[in-house]
Amino acid sequence: MATSVRIGSEDGGAVAVMAALVLVPLLAMAGLGVDAARAYLVQARLSQALDAAALAGGRVMFEPERDDDVRRYFRANLPAGYLGARIGDVAIAAGDGGETLTVTASAILDNTLMALVGRPTIEVAAGATVHRASRGMELVLVMDNTGSMLSAGRIDAMKAGARDLVEILYGNRERIPNVWVSLVPYTATVNIGPGNGAWLPPGALAARDYSASPQGWKGCVEARAASGNDTTDAPPAIERFLPFHYPSDSDNHYPPADESTATNTTGNSGRGPNLGCPPSITPMQAEKSRILAAIDAMGPWHRGGTMANLGLAWGWRLLSPRWRGLWSGTTPQLPLEYRTAYMDKVVVLLTDGVNQFYDQPPAGPQGSDYTAYGRLGWGRLGTTSLTTATNRVNQRMAAACEAMKAEGVTLYTITFDVPNATTRALFLGCASRAETYFDSPTNEALRAAFRQIGTTLSNLRLAR
Template sequence: MFTPKLTRSLRAVRSFLAPVLRDRRGAAAVFLAVALIPMVGAVGLAIDSSRGYLLKTRMGKALDTAGLAAGRVALDGNAQDVAQQFFDANFGTSDASVEVAPVAFALDDTMRFVTLSTTATTPTLFMRVFGRETMIVSARSVIQRETTGMELALVMDNTGSMWPDEFSTLTGTPFKAMQDAADDLIDILYGSDSEIENLWVSLVPYTAMVNIGKTRTDWLKSGDRVLNNPGSYSTVGWKGCVMARTYPNDTNDAPPSVEKFGSFFYASTNSDSNDNKWPTIKEDYTYKNGARGPNLGCGPAITPLTKSKATIKAAIADMKPWSRGGTTGNLGLSWGWRTLSPQWRGLWGDPDLPLDYGTPFMDKVAVILTDGQNQFHDNSNDSKNDKEVPASDYTAYGRIEDLVGYSTGKEDARRSDGRAILDARMTETCNAMKAAGIRIYTITFNKPDATAKALFKKCATTEAMYWHAPDNDTLSAVFRAIGGQLANLRIVE
């Protein structure tokens, strides 16, 4: 079918040739025979070239859209499929005689440039007079993946449940899957660079408490045992974990000048060998629930905002699953906030960080992961005594009775009330961080219950920024998806 533009061109040619066609003299016929060939060729070339240009333009626009979509998942195995789906949807239907090749997807060695290309074969209308029955039209799009200016806090669950009893080593455990996925995220953000301008990352491991680092004694309360009686920790010394501050300062980003911290100290319980009988100290993570000591359950220290890819990757590799105490994701998130809050500028070591909220071209982002729910664990629980006191290990909130305010009745009731308090305080922290402009991504992993999923979904900035990963492979895909969302994409060709 001829297009209106093509019809107008044919009419112009016919109008130009009409007088010649009516002339019956031999000279005119010769002239026509000689002139007609280049004229038809010129008109045909112009018309077919115009059709090819329009086709190339359609292909280019569809490739640009596909490239922006594929750039978000560039490191995923299905990136090419995503590119093809978006190309097909945006290219739309075409003449059945036009054959479009599959989209070719390529990611360069730096993982910064995504190139999409394709070709289309379309029949000619006029050039076939000269033996050219088809022409090939090619198009390509190059997308540059740039990491946005960002302060990013990774808040990672380091509790013992991430290393189930059926595993003898960390290999293949959910914990190792979390480390690998977080490591992939860093590779996505940094690519082959060791540092990127305006990109800083912190790591906040949490268990039933958080480790601020044993050198930060100036954040401790006056008269704290670390300052006045360090020998009470035996020869191992204070590892760096702290108690939760009084409410609401356990939920917010108030600096130490507002309220300082107490050091975490799990006293020896000589009357209960299943709880924490020491001085036989066994504080390595491999002891699991059999560990004992003043720092029982205390994980690795926070790594504050750093530009160094090597530093943050080493910190991720250094994480270990620490048993006992339970899980306080609310404290993990509040400490993640403190690594991003300008109220803590200079306190972590860098005099210029964290930056102000709303700094141009800078985002503040937190990613928090858990494999379960906020809870108090009791290693010495007597299943025959559901009114046992205490009903939990010692945590950043002390024993569960210290948080809920009562020690009578069934243990399950105390644990349930304790969890409700932790969940409510985590919601407060989530809401305050979002109000400050921090984007929050949340991940539940493995087998959390419905309440935990609902809590983390509500905590995320949007529902689309919450993921549940039931297995290791899905977790890897989730971190890659987040990495794609944190990258800025622009069309460069």
């Protein structure tokens, strides 16, 4: 007898219900996988875009366009509507006195299958923080203090730019571990400071008459031209320096002397044995306030001309380990050895004109004012030709640049409103790389160059 099995309508309904109950969690699990994968991709791209934006903002931390740069880099790295996401704006916050920059953002995605179980959207968020981490450094600012810096607000722009650099480097800190900064104001000579008379030959000051000057010898020295040590780092033990002494003559008649700052930084009417001698070198300092005070004390000292090669040479002597322990008023262990681990040696060199022997009208004796090379007609550079002498000064500067770079010194050079192509080429060749040379035709461009250098010296690192 045959047996048949009959499935009734009641049993079929039960199976359908069971299938539906099983299908719902399966769809939810599938939806979770699809939507979670999209959310993961959006969050990863969001994080990458914020990293790029934070680094871009950190490089211009103190510039007015910082926030615009952050948003531009963010949008460039995360296109609108990426994978259907609605991307919010970037939140930007600086902290710790400019030492950190944090950027955050979020995005909302419409779910597909997850919407079936009551989850119509999913939100993802990310953030990035950059810290400015300065390496150890010995930094020298070699700044033009010649009389031409008086015009068009140049001296004020240079001082403001130098202050910007220091402020970017230090942030709100007074000291940074293993960071020292020094300043070399130069004209046609350099002032080593009257406290360093031991670097002169015995009796050198007594042999020259400074009685007309209330301050005596101010501290400027002549160049060691005959031996070629005018632009080397040879210390005084190798060759001493002769004191700068502008003789009384038709172009500088005294007594009485007028070597006041008020007279000598506002025109060519100063006179005295220290005529044309700028403020003294500030040796390596750890404290930000001391460097800022030295920057503020700079001024456009008139007469003599411009000898950027001598400013550079003294910048080298502040970095050379051959001068360790010779500079008073600084840490006796400085300068450190070249290529000390985690330490950089850096020079920023600025000029607003050509290297030259200036001759104050009407023409003075021997073809020029007195400089660290004496007068042009004295022939201390092996010539009395103005053109040849200028070329030799440029050649000695170029040789010093190469010698410093060979020791691992990083050179940043700036020409400030300099139309002379030869001088621009000289400073470009002196720089460590093309990117470390700045041709700044305006006051605004000069300040931007200083800020860019300061930001470059303040290394950025990402931290989440």
